[in-house]
Amino acid sequence: MSAVITIVGRPNVGKSMLFNTLTDTRDALVADLPGLTRDRQYGEISLQDITATLVDTGGMLGDEGELTELMDDQIMQAVEEADLLLFVVSAKDGLLGDDEAILNRIRSLGKPIWVLVNKSENKDPDMALADFYQLGIETMHAMSTAHRRGIAELKEKLTGFLKQQNKQSETTTDFGPGLAIIGRPNVGKSTLVNRLLGENRVLAYDLPGTTRDSIHLPLVWEDNRYTLIDTAGVRRRSKIGEGIEKFSIIKTIDAIKHAQVCLLLIDATESITDQDMHLIGLAVYHAKPVLLVINKWDHLSEDHKQQVKSRLNHKLQAFQWLPRVYTSALHGSGLRHVMERVALLLERANMELTANQLTNVLNEAYKAHQPPLVQGLSSQLKYAHPGGHHPMRIIIHGKRVDKLPDSYKRYLENTFRDAFDLKGIPLVLQFKAGRNPFADKTKKKSEFPSRRSNKHPK
Structure with missing residues (x-):
């Protein structure tokens, strides 16, 4: 799985310019105006053929009233999902109370934090860092994004971090072909994973969005080895708001990219939605075999089942080639059909035709x-x-x-x-x-x- 690196800090310390420099784009707005970035910006950083997701966030602890509070909540969701936090401060301003307040908030989550002392072009690196040693952060780096000072050294450090992340990822994900369990919140993804594993390895509460990250779990099914990837639920855009699911979709897309087969769970009681269609499109765009798993099937009457099948046929006219399996993850019915179809998909995807x-x-x-x-x-x-x-x-x-x-x-x-x-x-x-x-x-x-x-x- 690709690492997620989130840039945080006060307004006007150079976060967006750092984002543009590391992603080699102009995607983030950059100007000498505090608080210009009011939403998260996502990009990809590539270092020595290793890629990671980079997130640029709005300035924390600004002075825009309710908007700032909303932005801070949104930023904290990005912080929770990150594998590494780049905490940007300003050598020009020195250590401010807002910097310490931000650090106290993000420190409590136990994420790796690097302090990047930006705007240090007119200072000796040691002098630029001196004011910030009291923060007690082990990894500190003086730089100037505007003058590209210290950027090469920062990329070198990031390369080392990403290589280490890749090694850790390989130990947990190289068990067997990856099966990404995707779908909207509360359709039974974690319950399906628990049923396949035969134990409660994943939280399964009746609360949408319980799973906030992608979890890799080894599975042995009839002597075949797989890696189950349980992903965070993806809500339709109108329900996302500023909540955590907006960021979790990046983990879901990443799971799709790294899987060999995607299992899209659909709630039979709600039938198929536009968000389900969007997820199918993502999986097909990334050239992944897809299995539609119609869950909660046992709860329906025969008339209701016919209605669901009719609606599926109508909505899936462009994807009639996708196989369907009807299950009840809660009761464990249909699981054998799911895994038989998965084995067939893996075989057919690698078929050698003359x-x-x-x-x-x-x-x-x-x-x-x-x-x-x-x-x-x-x-x-x-x-x-x-x-x-x-x-x-x-x-x-x-x-x-x-x-x-x-x-x-x-x-x-x-x-x-x-x-x-x-x-x-x-x-x-x-x-x-x-x-x-x-x-x-x-x-x-x-x-x-x-x-x-x-x-x-x-």
Whole structure:
């Protein structure tokens, strides 16, 4: 899992400029005005091929009344989720009471804290740090983001920290293929994890948002090893407000990126929501096999079950290729079907298909249903071959393939899925047109008119 690094501090100490410098972007607003950043900004920092999520926060303890209180609450949520806190202070201002108050608040959470003494361009580094030793923080660093002084040394320190984080992450996540349990709050994710493990390893309360971080747990199921990733619940945007779920979605996205299979839990009593569709889109965007787990199924009457299935069919028209399993995590029913489907998804996602197999399916599909004519001409499909995994890619060669309508491309995709049982596997079809070897000669000839045409103009 990627580490999360959060930048905190008073207004106008240079947090946003540090964010832009470390992420090599201009995403955070930067100006010499206190309190300019009023919301969290997320970015990615990459050091020696190691990536981490960097969070820029608004200034704490400002003087904007209720807005400041709201911002402070939001910042504290980001602090709770962080693996490392970069506490930025100003050498120009020296140690202020607000700095000590902020440190006391974040220190109580037991997170690693580094004190970054910014705006120290006109001071000797030792002198810049002298005023802040009384804070009792072991790691301190003098720098100037505006003059890029001390930035290289800071990146070197961060690289060491991220490497150590990666080592710790590998010991907990390299047990087996990662299964990300994703979904909205209170749909039964933690209950499902506990049922699969056969013990209460994860908190499971009837309170939305109980799980605030992604938790990795080793699972052995019928001699197969897996790593369960229980994620924080993701609420729809209108319910997020300034609460903790807004930040927890980063952990969920990170879990999706690092998993081999995503299990999306849907509450059968509420049916599928737009937020569920959003999570499906995220998993497919990151080319992850997806299994829809319809939970709390045992609670429903037969009529209600038919209504839920009808609504699923309606909402999932673009994702009909996703397999579904109906379960009750609370009672433990359907778990064997879940793990059987997971094993099948892992097998199919890494299936090695040959050019001969793919071309045979392509030819049969073309014979059964040819593409429509465009300007009196038909597209011709010649052969297909594999183009890689995750996502599984099939490259199709032919003539006038750029004229193929989307409906025909979906037809081909469905045909390949049915032929090789690729339900739940993201599939990308890539089309390549044959090159005309005479195209360049014709072009060159047209660029130079004959002498006869010059001598005898019409």
